[in-house]
Amino acid sequence: MNHFSDKLIAWYELNKRDLPWRHTSNPYHIWVSEIMLQQTQAVTVVPYYNRFIATLKDIKALADTSEETLLKLWEGLGYYSRVRNMQQAAKVIINHHNGVFPNRYEDIIILKGIGEYTAGAILSIAFNQKISALDGNVSRVMSRFYAIEDDIALNKTKVKLNNLNQALVDKENPATYTQAIIELGATLCTKSKPDCENCPVNSGCMAFEKGLTNVIPFKSKLKAKKEKKFMTAIMINEDGNFLVSKVADNLLNGLYLLPQVEAESIQYAIESFESNGITVLTYDYLNPYKHIFTHLLWEMDVYVLKVKGIGIYQPVGDYQTIPIATAHKQIIIKEGYYGNI
Numbered sequence: 560m561n562h563f564s565d566k567l568i569a570w571y572e573l574n575k576r577d578l579p580w581r582h583t584s585n586p587y588h589i590w591v592s593e594i595m596l597q598q599t600q601a602v603t604v605v606p607y608y609n610r611f612i613a614t615l616k617d618i619k620a621l622a623d624t625s626e627e628t629l630l631k632l633w634e635g636l637g638y639y640s641r642v643r644n645m646q647q648a649a650k651v652i653i654n655h656h657n658g659v660f661p662n663r664y665e666d667i668i669i670l671k672g673i674g675e676y677t678a679g680a681i682l683s684i685a686f687n688q689k690i691s692a693l694d695g696n697v698s699r700v701m702s703r704f705y706a707i708e709d710d711i712a713l714n715k716t717k718v719k720l721n722n723l724n725q726a727l728v729d730k731e732n733p734a735t736y737t738q739a740i741i742e743l744g745a746t747l748c749t750k751s752k753p754d755c756e757n758c759p760v761n762s763g764c765m766a767f768e769k770g771l772t773n774v775i776p777f778k779s780k781l782k783a784k785k786e787k788k789f790m791t792a793i794m795i796n797e798d799g800n801f802l803v804s805k806v807a808d809n810l811l812n813g814l815y816l817l818p819q820v821e822a823e824s825i826q827y828a829i830e831s832f833e834s835n836g837i838t839v840l841t842y843d844y845l846n847p848y849k850h851i852f853t854h855l856l857w858e859m860d861v862y863v864l865k866v867k868g869i870g871i872y873q874p875v876g877d878y879q880t881i882p883i884a885t886a887h888k889q890i891i892i893k894e895g896y897y898g899n900i
């Protein structure tokens with residue numbers, strides 16, 4: 560008898576949030592939800608998930624859809640390589656598994672964008688296999704429950720926590736166990752101020768017993784982010800078109816950006832725009848903006864420019880028709896150049 564999972568599952572059945580991916584064991588749906596949830600909170604993911612599943616109803620639809628559609632469906636979630644990897648993985652499933660999502664760890668772990676956690680989550684939640692799925696939430700619960708003070712950023716600590724979780728996975732109901740422990744970490748055993756009084760497993764929790772919940776999990780400091788300073792332009796030409804550029808780099812590949820130059824002054828940026836075939840007629844300063852990527856910070860001084868010509872840029876009549884990087888979409892929305900979203 561596994562008291563931990565019994566108490567956890569009983570609590571979950573009474574307290575779980577009603578999320579759309581909890582009404583299905585379709586592995587495609589579970590996969591989509593897990594990839595979206597990697598960097599984003601559940602409540603934010605819900606409309607994206609519903610729209611994605613409604614538009615791309617199965618793995619074949621995902622494999623066949625255009626890049627523009629794919630990026631548009633993902634617009635706002637960020638980390639676009641996730642959805643590109645999903646499409647590549649969908650093509651492998653079509654070509655090597657007859658379009659049926661594989662149910663063996665060794666077949667899933669080699670799909671692009673699927674790591675140990677996601678493989679474990681799909682196998683336990685969609686296929687009800689007794690396998691650990693160790694994400695940040697589960698790491699936190701395990702490290703506190705066993706009062707493990709090792710640095711959770713280290714791989715050897717993850718292996719230890721994964722083994723502890725693996726031993727606790729309910730053998731009759733792995734799918735519910737995995738969802739329940741993730742839910743516990745997301746709602747009660749939170750990073751700051753865990754609600755230990757209402758926790759279903761508090762009677763065996765060593766961090767709670769020893770008063771260590773504010774120091775566990777221990778994580779070494781992240782490296783400082785690299786900073787970049789841009790002059791960023793909402794640029795409108797004489798035809799009333801907005802000018803944008805399509806990106807071809809690892810960070811935002813395939814998305815569109817407002818014209819911008821890495822510079823400390825607008826004069827320098829204007830010279831750069833003009834050397835690329837644009838004539839600047841007027842410019843006005845709007846506001847400063849910031850965007851934080853995982854290891855990078857963009858500081859942007861935003862201007863609105865009236866210009867002649869299009870130079871190296873691409874004209875669009877409406878920002879809503881193209882997938883724009885979130886770093887710039889927030890600017891367009893806040894400055895009132897974007898319609899209803």
Ligand code: SF4
Nearest residue numbers: 748755758761764767
């Ligand atoms: S008792 Fe507190 S620290 Fe321990 S698992 Fe529950 S919420 Fe987390």
